[in-house]
Amino acid sequence: MLQVADGLLVEKGFAGVTMEGIAARAGVAKQTIYRWWKSKSDVLMDAFLQDAAEDLTAPDSGDIARDLRDYLRRLAWFLSESDPGAVFKALIAQAQHDPVFAQDFRSRYLDGQRRRDRLPLERAVDRGQLPADLDLAAETDQLVGPLYYRVLVTDEPISHEFTDGLVDAFLRRHKPTTRTES
Template identity: 75%
Template sequence: MERRTRTAAQDTAGRTARRHHGNRHGRSEEARRAILEAADDLLVEKGFAGVTVEGIAARAGVAKQTVYRWWPTKTDVLLDAFLEDMAEDLVPPDHGDVARDLRTYLPWLAYMLSSTDTGAVFRALVAQTHHDPAFAAVFRERCLDEQRRRDRLPLERAVRRGQLPADLDTAAETDLLVGPLYYRVLVTGEPVGREFTDRLVDAFLRRTGLA
């Protein structure tokens, strides 16, 4: 699995201020990272139903009580792990030109969703939303809403630069750009390669008069 460096600034609720004792990770932040990475790995390997707090603790090399100290359920662990991955991996670039930004971001988004461990975690969590309405509500609020905000960034930046009209419906245009990617990854399984993403960008540029 890809490994990423997580910083104390990304922690929540002052978790890094606490000290951790009683396992091979001497410091709280080390233990926290180990737990999040273990949760990621187990979700990829076993799917949502196969992940348990006990399994996360064993993989991370910490006591079960350490997991419960920070997260009340396995769902909370999995969501925090995934949110950190998304925040690190799926921030659109800013080249100062919307066409270049989209031609860079859409292929990267398609690759991340379809061909990486982060994407596998995303697909597993989305699948779980179909079986658990309470989880679905939390997942939409904590994950999907934030990702939609990131997906809109290239268009919102272009509006602020004056490259796109101020009255552009950025939410609707973003759905037309990235919606087909999510649909293919989550529903049809069709390819989402560069040719496909370039066609989406070309259609957008024509709609907005930039082509």
């Protein structure tokens, strides 16, 4: 059902997705959909959460430069090129008009995504590769914020060169060590 909802959103846009359409495409009764979800926003959020959990796991090679490059490239692809990225944009748009949904989206996705975005930096701090007093929130914003900005505001492409440039700027600012904690 979640894949059906994802597919309909990509095909028809948020306004074109209905509970009836999801039920028809899935070959189930509409009541079956309503048994599990209150609204199309709820169905789409669950579909998106499943996709995010599968696609946005932060790598942990022990090399902060490699992990950041890999993660930012993966996040950029997810947000700008994948079907779940289209769902993300629709959910963000819905959150602008529905405060209850916005709070739910924040608590069910955005807060967890924030932790995933920060995880490579936390691991590097724990390994002694980055200073213990690193402002994780600010550095995370500087690394991933430009990706969200391009996806949600300017619609500019996000190349590997762009994401690698963000990582290079971070590495120049902080000059991580190669020391690791055992």
